[in-house]
Amino acid sequence: MTIWQPGMIIDEEGLNDDHPGEWEDVTFVNWAQGGLTYAPLRVQRDGTRARLDGHAQPKASFSGGQVAFNIPEEFRPQYQRYYSVPRITSGTPTDVGVAIAVNGDVTIYSSTSITTTDRYDFSHVEWPLN
Numbered sequence: 001m002t003i004w005q006p007g008m009i010i011d012e013e014g015l016n017d018d019h020p021g022e023w024e025d026v027t028f029v030n031w032a033q034g035g036l037t038y039a040p041l042r043v044q045r046d047g048t049r050a051r052l053d054g055h056a057q058p059k060a061s062f063s064g065g066q067v068a069f070n071i072p073e074e075f076r077p078q079y080q081r082y083y084s085v086p087r088i089t090s091g092t093p094t095d096v097g098v099a100i101a102v103n104g105d106v107t108i109y110s111s112t113s114i115t116t117t118d119r120y121d122f123s124h125v126e127w128p129l130n
Contacts, residue, residue, distance in 0.1 A: 020044055020045065020046040020047075021044055021045040021046070022044070023042040023043070023044045023053070024042060024043055024044070024072055024075070025040075025041075025042055025043075026041055026042065026043055026052075026069040026070060026071055026072070026106070027069060027070040027072075028056070028068070028069045029067045029068060029069055029070060029105075030058060030059055030060070030062075030066050030067055030068055031056045031057060031058050031059060031066075031068035031069055031108070032056065032057060032058075032059050033054075033056060034054075034055040034056050034057045034119040034120075035057070035119065036055060036119070039053075039054045039055050039121075039123075040054045041053070041054035041055060041056045041069070041122060042054055043071055043072065043075045044075075045074070045075060045129065046126075048128060048129050048130050049126050049127065049128055049129060050071075050075040050077075050126065050127055050129055051125065051126035051127075052122040052123065052125045052126070053122070053123050054121075054122060054123065055088060055119050055120060055121045055122060055123075056068060056069065056119070056120060056122065057116060057117070057118055057119045057120065058108075058114055058115070058116055058118065059116065060116060061113055061114060061115045061116060062110075062113070062114055063110055063111065063112060063113045063114065064109070064110070065107050065108065065109045066107065066108055067105045067106065067107050067108075068106050068107065068108045069106050070103075070104045070105055070106065071100065071104040071106060072104065073104065075104075075129070076100075076102055076103070076104045077100055077102060077127045077128070077129070078102065078128075078129075078130070079102060080099055080100065080101050080102060081099070081100045081127045082097065082098070082099050082100075083097075083098040083099075083100070083125050084096070084097060084098070085098050085108075085120045085121065085122055085125065086120065086121055087118050087119065087120055088119050088120065088121045089117060089118050089119050094112070096108050096109060096110045096114065096120060097109035097110070098122075098125065100125075100127065108120075
């Protein structure tokens with residue numbers, strides 16, 4: 001976001017910086033869009049931050065670490081960021097670890113097995129762009 005100061009000239013670039021951008025799709029690698037059609041996984045720029053919205057699930061069962069999807073270049077963080085993301089399928093709530101790398105790879109980490117029916121909500125994940 002533009003930090004407006006007295007005497008600054010309001011211009012198109014500054015005003016556009018204050019509005020959220022268009023939602024863009026991520027590129028799935030080992031994961032896929034989850035089964036809830038009303039919550040597609042996507043990314044958006046909002047001022048000087050980027051954020052994810054929606055959910056996804058693995059294409060195959062795994063444990064350990066796996067690259068789930070990739071974020072477009074204009075939304076990538078300047079250094080690796082770490083998050084916890086909740087499972088949204090029925091049963092006991094569990095979280096997985098998420099790392100977003102500077103190359104845009106989003107890697108999911110779990111010490112237990114994750115199956116293809118497990119869906120995860122990325123809607124609270126956001127990071128600074130500068």
